[in-house]
Amino acid sequence: MDVDLIFRIAAIGIIVAVLNQLLIRSGREEQAMMTTLAGLIVVLSLLVGEISKLFETVKSVFGL
Amino acid sequence: MDIAFIPALVVVISFLTVLLRRHTPETALAVSLAAGLLCLTATVFWIRPVIEHVKTWASAAQVPGEYVAVLCKGAGVCLLTQLAADTCRDAGEHALAGRAETAGKAMLLVLALPLLRQIGDTVFSLLGQEV
Numbered sequence: 558m559d560v561d562l563i564f565r566i567a568a569i570g571i572i573v574a575v576l577n578q579l580l581i582r583s584g585r586e587e588q589a590m591m592t593t594l595a596g597l598i599v600v601l602s603l604l605v606g607e608i609s610k611l612f613e614t615v616k617s618v619f620g621l
Numbered sequence: 622m623d624i625a626f627i628p629a630l631v632v633v634i635s636f637l638t639v640l641l642r643r644h645t646p647e648t649a650l651a652v653s654l655a656a657g658l659l660c661l662t663a664t665v666f667w668i669r670p671v672i673e674h675v676k677t678w679a680s681a682a683q684v685p686g687e688y689v690a691v692l693c694k695g696a697g698v699c700l701l702t703q704l705a706a707d708t709c710r711d712a713g714e715h716a717l718a719g720r721a722e723t724a725g726k727a728m729l730l731v732l733a734l735p736l737l738r739q740i741g742d743t744v745f746s747l748l749g750q751e752v
Contacts, residue, residue, distance in 0.1 A: 560630065562655055562659075563630075563634060563652060563655045563656050563659065566648065566651050566652050566655050567637050567641060567648070567652050569648065570641045570644075570645045570649065570652065571641070573645055573648065574641070574644035574645045574648075577644070577645070578644075593645070593647075596645070596648065597647050597648070597651075600647075600648055600651040601651070603655075604651055604654060604655060604658075607655065607658050607659075608658060610662065611658050611661060611662050611665075611704075612701070614662055614665050614666070615665055615697045615700060615701060616697070618665050618666075618668070618669050618672065618697070619672070619693045619694055619696055619697030619700075620690055620693050620694060620697075621697045621698070
């Protein structure tokens, strides 16, 4: 796992926040909500692999 | 990895999550979880030689290997449980955090059951009773 991943997730969050504000200001609440949801799914798909990697590491080190 | 790396990273990520929490709280949680995963993975890699040493000393002191294995498994269960519970607490789900901790405690009891049974057997044999 790299530090880049954390900053990539933060960048996704900032982009989603900006898009959300823009879409809400232009009166498209549904699309703003969809953008938030899409951002969340992308972030979670980035995280799931890392969580499973940590679990594998803990399993191998502590002999679980 | 440098010793100053993890403290520096954690401080920077804290500032970042404060910025993100105002607009997208779910992404702030994801960022802090990713940083926590990175720190924990690095820590587990660092601690690996310590565990090997403990195993060597235990075998030198003729402690049975399964006792040390139970100890190591307990430490692993504690780490994972704490990660889950802290993430839940960050998200404001105190009840779920409590459930995760209860599950971890139950798992620890199940892990330590053979040792508890041996202690019980010893106590009963000292008292002269059969289980």
